[in-house]
Amino acid sequence: MTNDDRPVLVLTNLDDPTADFVIAELYDRGVPVVRFDSGDFPASLSCSAAIGGCTDSWSGSVQTPSRHAALGSVRSMYYRRPSGFCFPHLDKQDERFAVAQARYGLGGILTSLPGCLYVNHPNRIGDAEYKPAGLAAAVAAGFVVPPTLITNVPDDAREFIEEHGPAVFKPISVPLLVVDGKAQTVPVAEVVAEEIDDSVTGTMHLFQKRVDKVADVRVTVIGEQIFAVRIDSGLLDWRTDYGTHTYTPLVAPPAVERAMRAYLKHFRLVFGAFDFALTDAGEWVFIECNPSGQWAWMEPPTGLPMTSALADLLEGGLRDE
Known part of the structure; x- marks a missing residue:
């Protein structure tokens, strides 16, 4: 089998325009693509794989009603935003069992494909999505990181805000809320010490010194390529209103680029979407890196x-294979 025959797997949900753009580019190049969602299993997604004996890596296939991919021939996987496994026809106990078997069975096969470039590997994504781990890695990489407290102790939260205020509260994970039938993320919000009450004891909270910024910067690292964009919005959290944005391409300072490379190397990522707050003095303050x-x-x-850069990366696969 030639490299031209090896498919790219795209694992994501049905409503993913970002993946749509990349798939269209790959199709235009004549690169075979097999797209599926873990939520399609087992209704319209099946898999059979074998290993051991004379077989030293997974052989078999994953199939959808319209596509087929031999496990040993996959050149790369674009792991985007698949929905979770779901077995609504089963009772709760049987559903828990079936979900576990699917996750560790099908999921385990898809994370151990021979000769496959992962963008990014699901396990590495999982590691990098822990915000405390990301902040620790950012400090070690040499980024400027705002003073941050993660706590469920009200007195510690009040003391932090009084010392470092103005301060903001932000979610540690990225839960989606459904408001009026539309999915929304929890926005970053300013917080003062007087707002802290005993409800803080109920779970962990992240408080951070508010950066006195003049703009935001989103840097998308795709393999060896870096794409930095200044976002002018005038908002505390630019995600709350995309209609206010002005976008300007710019070049990341060498020190920031070195720190981004170190950060990605730490988590073994080949893709990362970094967010920075840009100060009036030109300082790039690290906010977070989203591996997806x-x-x-x-x-x-x-x-x-x-x-094009993402398609280049996926088309090339593991070049040393």
Whole structure:
């Protein structure tokens, strides 16, 4: 089998325009693509794999009603935002059992494919999504990181805010809320010491010194390529209103680029969407890095060839194989 025959797997949900752009680019190049969602299993997704004896790596296939991929021939996997396994026809106990078997069975096979480049590997994504781990890695990589407290102790939260205020509260994970039928994320919000009450004891909370910023910067690292975009919005959390944005391509300072490379190396990622707050003095303050972050909406207003860069990475696969 030639490299031209090896498919790219795209694992994501049905409503993913970012993946749509990359898939269209790969199709235009004649690169075979097999797209599926873990939530389709087992209704319209099946898998059979074998190993051991004379077989030293997974052989078999994953199939959808319209696509088929031999496990040993996959050149790369674009792991985006698949929905979870779901067995609504089963009672709760049987559903828990079936979900576990699917996750560790099908999921385990898909995370151990021979000769496959992962963008990014699901296990590495899982590691990097822990915000405390990301902040520790950011400090070690040399980023400027705002004073941060993660706590469920009200007195410690009040003391932190009084010392470092103005301060903000932000979610440690990225839970989606459904408001009026639309999915929304929990926004970053300012907080004062007087607002802290005993409800803080109920779970962990993240408080951070508010950065006195003049703009935000989103940097998308795709393999060896770096695409930095300044976002002018005037908002504390630019995600709350995309209609206010002005986008300007810029170049990341060498020290920031070195720190990004160190950060990605730490988590063994080949893709990362970094967010920075840009101060009036020109300092880039690290906010976070999303290992599955969005980027496609910035391509039209900036002309940055991010879709092409992602397709290059997926098409090339593991070049040393």
